[in-house]
Structures are given as structure tokens and as C-alpha cells.
Amino acid sequence: MAKTEKTPMKEQKTYKYESPLVKARKKRRRKKLLLALFIVLLIAIPVLSLITWRDRIPFFQKEQNGETTAVSVLYVSDGDTILVEFPDGSKEHIRLLLIDAPESVHPDEEKNTEEGRQAAAFLKELLPVGTTVYLEYDTNERTFDRYGRMLAYVWLTETTSVESSYIKQNMVNAILLSKGYASYYPYDEGKIAKRAYRKVLEGIR
Structure with missing residues (x-):
């Protein structure tokens, strides 16, 4: 009696269900993270610019x-x-x-x-x-x-x-x-x- 080869079953992908509430929370977290990053850049850029400016202006060097x-x-x-x-x-x-x-x-x-x-x-x-x-x-x-x-x-x-x-x-x-x-x-x-x-x-x- 001839053996029949078993066809390997394809692995089925599973999808994790997320409720609309969970999705909304993640979306809010991303927004907060982006806002925090924006604020940091908003503060850092002028400070770095001021440091560079002070290094180039003789007045500040003279005062210090x-x-x-x-x-x-x-x-x-x-x-x-x-x-x-x-x-x-x-x-x-x-x-x-x-x-x-x-x-x-x-x-x-x-x-x-x-x-x-x-x-x-x-x-x-x-x-x-x-x-x-x-x-x-x-x-x-x-x-x-x-x-x-x-x-x-x-x-x-x-x-x-x-x-x-x-x-x-x-x-x-x-x-x-x-x-x-x-x-x-x-x-x-x-x-x-x-x-x-x-x-x-x-x-x-």
C-alpha cells in the first residue's frame, strides 16, 4: 500500500485585536511624545544659537x-x-x-x-x-x-x-x-x- 505524503500545513498568522480604546490611548501617547520632543527642540535651538552667538561677539568676551x-x-x-x-x-x-x-x-x-x-x-x-x-x-x-x-x-x-x-x-x-x-x-x-x-x-x- 503506497504511503501518502502529508502536505505540511501553512502556519496561520494571528492578528491581535485591539479595542478602539487601546488604539486611542496609543495615539494620545504618540501625540504627547511628539509634543515633548517639539518642546525640547524649541528650547534647545535658541540656547545653542545663543551660545554660538556669545562666542562670536567680542562684547560678551570682554564682559566676562x-x-x-x-x-x-x-x-x-x-x-x-x-x-x-x-x-x-x-x-x-x-x-x-x-x-x-x-x-x-x-x-x-x-x-x-x-x-x-x-x-x-x-x-x-x-x-x-x-x-x-x-x-x-x-x-x-x-x-x-x-x-x-x-x-x-x-x-x-x-x-x-x-x-x-x-x-x-x-x-x-x-x-x-x-x-x-x-x-x-x-x-x-x-x-x-x-x-x-x-x-x-x-x-x-
């Missing part, structure tokens, strides 16, 4: 990495002005930027105050004759006020920083403000390039 000039203190004129000598032997009166101390050496004696004399005394104690300080200009060029005084931020350290705590401890302008010997004086704020310094000094009370 200010260059200083070492000078020697010759004399403290009053609570916000000092006379210094540069390495080349030239001398300049330096008016500390963004602060104003009460009068103490005004030609009109009636305008001089005890607070002004105290401010000058404090600055003389902080910066004895011969002290090396470091000048940082607000812009790339030296600027002067109407009295011919050079405008600058005066640092006790060669290294500068835009960190608030560092400014308050090492910038003479900020020290005078924090001790109450001077008040914030904005000058022409539209011309102040060091916005980080301005923000810190303005916030000292």
Missing part, C-alpha cells in the same frame, strides 16, 4: 574676561577719586565708575560733609600709598569725565569676574558701596558696557 592695567596708588583725593601712576611713569586721577561719595575736598567748604571725610579716610586705609591696584575700563578705550578724570573700575586683584560675590569682595567701587561710604551713581547708563557690573553695583544697598 576684562583686561586690567596694574597701577600704583599715589594719593587718595576723596571717597571716589584716587591718583595713580602707570608703569610708563604717567599719572592720572581715577574716578571710580558708577559710585558717588559725599564731598570732602570741595572748594566750597559748605559742601563738604563729615560723611565725605569718613569715606576718604576709609579709602586711604584701604589703599595706602604704594598699593598696587588694577584698573578695568568700561569700554575698549579710556574714557574721562568732564573734569578730566579717567573713569575705571578699580580692583584689588588682577583677576576680574562677573560673579556678584567676587565683585563685592575685590572691586573697590563695590566695597565702598557695601560699606555705606558711597551711593550708586549711574552716569549715562546707555553708555555703560559692563552690564554685569552695573547690575551688581546697583543692587548693593
